[in-house]
Amino acid sequence: SQQGEEDPQALSIQEGENATMNCSYKTSINNLQWYRQNSGRGLVHLILIRSNEREKHSGRLRVTLDTSKKSSSLLITASRAADTASYFCATVPRENSGGSNYKLTFGKGTLLTVNP
Amino acid sequence: DTGVSQNPRHKITKRGQNVTFRCDPISEHNRLYWYRQTLGQGPEFLTYFQNEAQLEKSRLLSDRFSAERPKGSFSTLEIQRTEQGDSAMYLCASSSGRLAGEYVRLFFGEGSRLTVL
Numbered sequence: 001s002q003q004g005e006e007d008p009q010a011l012s013i014q015e016g017e018n019a020t021m022n023c024s025y026k027t028s029i030n031n032l033q034w035y036r037q038n039s040g041r042g043l044v045h046l047i048l049i050r051s052n053e054r055e056k057h058s059g060r061l062r063v064t065l066d067t068s069k070k071s072s073s074l075l076i077t078a079s080r081a082a083d084t085a086s087y088f089c090a091t092v093p094r095e096n097s098g099g100s101n102y103k104l105t106f107g108k109g110t111l112l113t114v115n116p
Numbered sequence: 117d118t119g120v121s122q123n124p125r126h127k128i129t130k131r132g133q134n135v136t137f138r139c140d141p142i143s144e145h146n147r148l149y150w151y152r153q154t155l156g157q158g159p160e161f162l163t164y165f166q167n168e169a170q171l172e173k174s175r176l177l178s179d180r181f182s183a184e185r186p187k188g189s190f191s192t193l194e195i196q197r198t199e200q201g202d203s204a205m206y207l208c209a210s211s212s213g214r215l216a217g218e219y220v221r222l223f224f225g226e227g228s229r230l231t232v233l
Contacts, residue, residue, distance in 0.1 A: 035224075040229075042207060042224035045221050050219075106151075106158035
């Protein structure tokens with residue numbers, strides 16, 4: 001089963017604009033991660049945010065986490081054509097919450113297209 | 117290249133045939149995962165190894181699927197009597213996890229795409 005649900009399913013923007021993707025999840029988590037996947041390729045880890053963190057930055061990426069709403073957002077600023085990819089959130093359940101704390105559960109992803 | 121390696125990258129087979137995929141993880145990683153991904157979906161967990169021990173199998177993994185990691189290094193995923201519904205990308209990932217409290221972060225291979233005709 002898939003824990004996270006990304007929104008929107010697809011997003012098309014112009015180069016230079018910001019892109020925001022959202023993720024909602026169902027169970028208590030230890031941490032939440034975002035991954036990127038270029039078409040036909042493997043996934044690449046982007047950023048991890050712990051359950052006790054509310055915001056994290058890495059380069060042009062900004063991730064927020066609201067555990068009360070069980071949601072996260074990924075913001076990519078000043079987008080580039082090379083950012084075109086699918087973006088997935090993945091959750092690791094909190095120990096003793098009934099899940100396996102070594103297993104990442106992925107959402108269905110947001111397909112981002114950045115037009116030059 | 118010291119990343120996760122998967123072979124073959126593409127496999128086309130006829131229904132009813134057996135196929136085997138191989139994954140070579142990053143050498144110092146003790147955790148190894150198999151995921152399956154269909155078009156437009158996120159990766160779905162199949163199975164997990166810690167060293168050579170298979171600690172969890174998804175209910176998605178029917179008895180036609182078997183995975184091994186005999187020496188705690190490379191892993192194989194075999195699908196017997198393939199069906200058209202098995203067509204998907206099979207992704208392998210590895211992770212370290214020797215330290216208490218260390219966060220699991222997955223390093224993925226490029227995947228093995230299976231097409232069952």
